[in-house]
Ligand SMILES: Nc1ncnc2c1ncn2[C@@H]1O[C@H](COP(=O)(O)OP(=O)(O)O)[C@@H](O)[C@H]1O
């Protein structure tokens with residue numbers, strides 16, 4: 434699935450648009466980074482409420498191309514810069530994690 | 544590959560720079576042609592060990608070396624040490640504080656992830672500090688077939 438397909442009025446893209454035509458496969462949702470590292474697979478979209486530089490670091494380690502930060506968490510400019518530098522698409526949403534998954538399912542992204 | 548050797552300082556409670564060592568090692572291993580699975584094992588173990596020094600210790604350092612067919616990671620911190628290593632290895636056991644947990648740490652799975660990701664793991668710990676030595680054996684499976 435193309436990352437571009439994530440875009441809708443519920444999701445705000447914070448990084449540059451260059452990453453949008455990359456692909457993702459499935460999603461993984463989790464807030465404990467150790468468990469994310471154990472269980473998320475390469476190429477998925479990560480849905481999490483954890484908003485800090487380590488979220489990006491974990492995505493880079495796992496070759497995760499897109500992150501959705503839920504529940505309107507504050508996202509720092511340092512995170513956006515890091516995501517741009519590492520080519521990770523970073524989205525912000527006011528939806529809760531389970532609502533994102535339901536929305537993805539409804540829109541046929543899963 | 545025997546000339547690869549790098550040294551990293553690890554600063555306590557510096558969440559912004561936590562993960563620098565593992566990102567850098569990931570980059571080095573990629574340049575050396577290792578495959579995703581091998582790189583993931585090394586960098587996940589490295590990340591967890593780095594974070595442990597950041598959230599549980601007064602600070603320390605990490606070393607990365609390749610000698611013959613082994614990738615070595617070695618972490619040393621200056622205390623307070625792990626009281627009961629067996630208990631610390633139990634999945635879910637954590638003494639992480641609120642700040643760490645708000646940053647996504649403290650799942651109590653770090654040492655287990657390190658054990659599962661590495662080929663050999665040795666921990667020596669006392670109140671003076673903790674030493675964690677890890678080995679990853681380089682085999683044919685560490686590279687993609689061509
Ligand atoms: N370098 C260290 N110095 C002191 N204590 C440590 C260190 N590493 C791990 N520990 C102890 O072992 C426990 C389990 O570690 P770990 O499995 O990585 O889980 P977590 O870091 O999520 O708590 C920690 O909560 C802490 O009490």
Ligand SMILES: [Mg+2]
Nearest residue numbers: 591595653654
């Ligand atoms: Mg840990």
